Amino acid sequence: MRAFLRQHNGRITTYVGFIIFAIIVLFPFYFIVISSVTPRYQIFQIPPRYFPETLTLENYPAMMNAIPFWQFYLNSLIFALGSTITSVLFSAMAGYALARLKFPGSNLVFLGLILSIALPQVALLVPIREIYNALHLNNTYFGLIVLMSSLVTPFTVWIMVSFVHQIPVEIEEAALIDGATIWQTILRIVLPTMRPAIATMLIINFIISWNELLYPLIFATRNDTKTLSVGLISLGREAMGTSRPWDLMSAMSVLTIVPVIVLVIFGQRAIVSGLTRGAVK
């Protein structure tokens, strides 16, 4: 036994570590999922139950009756997809320009973009609200997508620049010498090679936009543009004085996180490569 322990000591510690880690990470999810399938009267019991006596799905339809859930879902999809596609497209263009088409001041532009990450999003709200009031951009998908894609753009440009730097420049030069225009080179040679970076950033930006609270909270006050994050807050606020809708909120939480969990499961490798590229470079 002692020999076994000595031999496998590191391995056992590691596996114990994994188990503790998994429990800490997953415990809240277990709580949320279990709450969502527990009848309301059993959620609020002292002492609490760690596994409900009866399972039920009634919280889900009840939640959908309380708020226009599918409208919020659609809004979230439009908001997240719109912001993702816009930001990745613009950032890929800008990333290529900054990495390859050196011009006087290009480093300054890049530095400015990166430094602008440091400005807290909430601290720029007042002037944006003024602009949005003047242009009537409140409660429009367009207005929300503009803000959100701008928010994720600097990081995306950063990733794109570091990716383009890794692509050998020779192929592009050969194409240019062959007489192709810059635009042809970009479309036929650069874009295909940038595909992995583009895919990665599509996933990451989708997750970030899907999770966004502040912009929709401030600029989408009507149900026809509210996203799920804001909807979850409204569901809680609406009943703040007179009820504790944890049964409904847990059901809504579960359905809200399904898309991002699916993305994490299938895009894990891409996400990790994207997140770490920024830090390591």
Next chain:
Amino acid sequence: MVANVSPPQAVTRARSPQLTLNQRRYLAAALLLAPVILLRLFTTLYPFLQTIVLSFHEYNPAFTPRTYVGLENFEKIAADIVVKSSIEFTLIFVFGSTFFQLFFGVMVASLLNSRLRIPNFIRTINLIPWAIPMVVAAVGWRWMFDGNYGWIVDLLRRIGLQINWLTDPASARVAILIVAIWKSTPFVAVSILAGLQGVPEELYEAAKVDGANAWQSFWGITLPLIMPLMVTIGMFMLVWQLAVFDLPYTMTAGGPGFATSVLAYQVQQKVVTLNYGYASAISVIMFLIVGLIGALGLAAFRRVQVSM
């Protein structure tokens, strides 16, 4: 390639034969950069400058027309106990959570870097806290901390600990930190992991030959090598968490009282009550804190690089 040139491009070239390659290159760069630059000018640079201007104004669209008041808003902040307490907790929150995220991040990263075959699902679940909306995390944890029905409260009660998580000011602050650490440690861990994987295996082998144990080789080899990376990530987390508003907003609404209120939350509150001038002044305080963090980061970088 040449044979493939389609008519529109031929026209373009015919129209601009006088442009040199460099000029064409600048034109292309300008066109490619234009959308991003416009977006950032419109949503960041202009708002940034305008916020600074507004911070010297008294401005509430419901009550007071915009009037220049000099430093009055900042004098108000100096006397505003709620904002001052928010500055205090903002600093505690930002530095405290970043410290623990780095600490646990190194642990988790070392775990994930183990030479054992790691079940793929461990890597996947590691990303899940990062990937879910903060709103969902905050709401879920808020109910786990609930004084009557919360699981955490019940589990602690079973081992004889009675903590009033959300009613006691100090405990509520700890609760907020716990959620922030839980939510962002995985992101930090993933970033550190990339650094760990870059440490050459030979260094460990050599240390082993010299008789170093795992702890010694971590302390002597790994940590110094990943230190610059840690500083970068730490800087990023400090700045990023300064902007965290959704966590206290959703979990405690800054309460009990204003114990868990942060500056980002205060700005949002002033914005929705239309106190635009005051909100801008608090925003300027946030800019100053960003500057402070930046200066600290630069100093840390210099030290790390000197020691290497």
Next chain:
Amino acid sequence: MSEQMSRRNFLKSSAAAAALAAAPKMRGPWVINRRRQNTVVLRIQAFAHEAIQAVLPPFQESTGLTVQLDTGPSSGVEHLTEATTAYAAGDSPWDVVSDSDEGAPVEARAGWLEPLDGVIPQETWDDFPQGMRDAFPVWYGYDGAMYRVPHEFAVGYYFYRKDLIGEAPKTWEEVIEKGLEVTDSANNVWATADGLTKGALMFVYLAYLTSQTGGDIFAMDDGLANAARLLYEMINTYKIMPQDVINMNYDQQNELYMDDKVMFMRQWPFFQSVAEGNAAWYSPDKVAIALPPAGPMGGGSWWGGWGFTIPKLAPNMDGAKALIAYLTSNEVAPQLAAGQSWFVMPRTSILNAMAGTGNPIVDAMGMYADAGVIRPRPFHPRAAEAQIAVEDAISLYITKQATLQEALQTGKDLLAALE
């Protein structure tokens, strides 16, 4: 290859879907405030929709207008946020709005509301009792004009377990005395409880206690000091009120009460229907209503409530004026009250229609009115912000972070900053 294809197709189709779905929503300034000739949009809480729908048919027939209902929040502060966002942007999606105490005074001062003096006939105004009309100039009007017509009259009532304790404590001293007798904290049984969670609920209770001291809560005076001290002692000294009241909302408070864990409490009239809805538990003796316990200045309880307003930017102003006059008329108000107890007010027309129905809330309203304990809600033009200031300051004392004197000074500073 097939994988790449599918990914590309996925992106293409999702982009197309997003663009398609977004297209009709991307409205510019040209579509906003387009005059709507035939519809009137009424924004009101979801739980009132049924009662409203029931009275609409005659209105729609006689005017040819279609009334659309939009759901507003039940929190007054939330309403203020949403309405001011729209109005400040020069936009009103609604014609008639159920507007809160927190919202209307701000909106009236900002010039965002339509004056109602000529719109509402004199007989409607005359239908309100003098006690309510006294509060009209500050809470429902501004600068001599009326901007809001009340449709709710909410008083905090003092519910108690007649079946368990026989009689409710009549004074603050009795509250403590009796409280110590009946509290059994080991079994989670408390003399009293209240939902005091952040965002105005603690203010509601402090203002209630302050109305029993004759103090002025927004002056941070001795009256408030007495009220805060009582709350502090109930929670921290005598422990006859659970400590987590400061995080409880009304639902938790009601549940504790209906779980037989609380003997007496202040609560809004909606609790009556909550209790009656809990048929297995309910009996009239379990939710008896007494006069509020007397503080240094006798009993007291304040009233406030929601009322109808018309935004200046209402897309259909004529329709809005017709609808607001109709809903508040002496004929329709009693119908609304019959449909939803939220609309019950001490208006002559409503009291006449409900006389002798044995409605406990109507009876309690009479009892409180006769005893002269009903006070108007303490006024502040920026109620939402002032309430938060009071809560922030007093919670410092309740959670033992400051002495009472320090907390009051803090409150004074915070309120002064609102001037």
